[in-house]
Amino acid sequence: MSELKQNIEQEKGRIRKEMRAIKQNYSFEQKKELSLSILKSLEQLPEFIQAKTVMLYWSIKDEVHTHDFICKWAKEKRVILPCVIGETLDLKVFEGIDNMVKGENYGIPEPKGPVFMKEDEIDLILVPGIAFDSEKNRMGRGKAYYDRLLQSLSAFKVGICFDFQVLDHVPIDEHDIKMDEIVFH
Ligand SMILES: Nc1nc2c(c(=O)[nH]1)N(C=O)[C@@H](CNc1ccc(C(=O)N[C@@H](CCC(=O)O)C(=O)O)cc1)CN2
């Protein structure tokens, strides 16, 4: 690995650690409460209002809580969720909580059923992240799942996070894909 790349990885590692520490200061209930106003802003975004097919994510404990939001919007829009397959993400349509199974590796619930192949029909993607910056750069959990996925998709990309996750600057490498918008509170 080049020295530059090593520095970037090291800095990302430091930020992941720092964010983990900050998030520990909030209870799950507090994070759920903060999530409500973040998602309210998202609902006011023209790109979200107009979107017919949206890719969301089924949140895990330290993320902006999306479960109720997904259940609510699945009645009005086609909601796609990611499924972990080795190093890549498959896309599947959300068809209710009862139609989910624990995914491989991380145990995040994922829809059962066929893979959604019409990627070009996705209008908006909500992207989770560990930190974002004012230039709309994003860093994730370090497995590059979203970097690989977003490479091939033309949907409007919205990063979503708590306000303490927006930094002046996050380190990026050539693979990292910028967001079109960041929604936070
Ligand atoms: N809710 C949600 N779903 C998602 C993602 C995500 O970030 N959030 N992903 C986005 O890529 C993909 C799954 N990737 C993941 C990568 C790491 C971890 C995780 O828990 N990592 C631990 C470290 C454990 C380890 O290294 O194995 C951590 O971050 O503390 C979870 C999901 C697809 N689905």
Ligand SMILES: Nc1ncnc2c1ncn2[C@@H]1O[C@H](COP(=O)(O)OP(=O)(O)OP(=O)(O)O)[C@@H](O)[C@H]1O
């Ligand atoms: N499209 C890609 N193809 C191959 N390798 C990649 C790609 N994107 C990133 N990588 C490599 O994978 C490693 C992790 O990437 P990075 O730290 O950017 O992930 P991340 O954005 O934090 O994670 P994620 O996208 O899963 O949330 C880095 O070494 C990076 O160079």
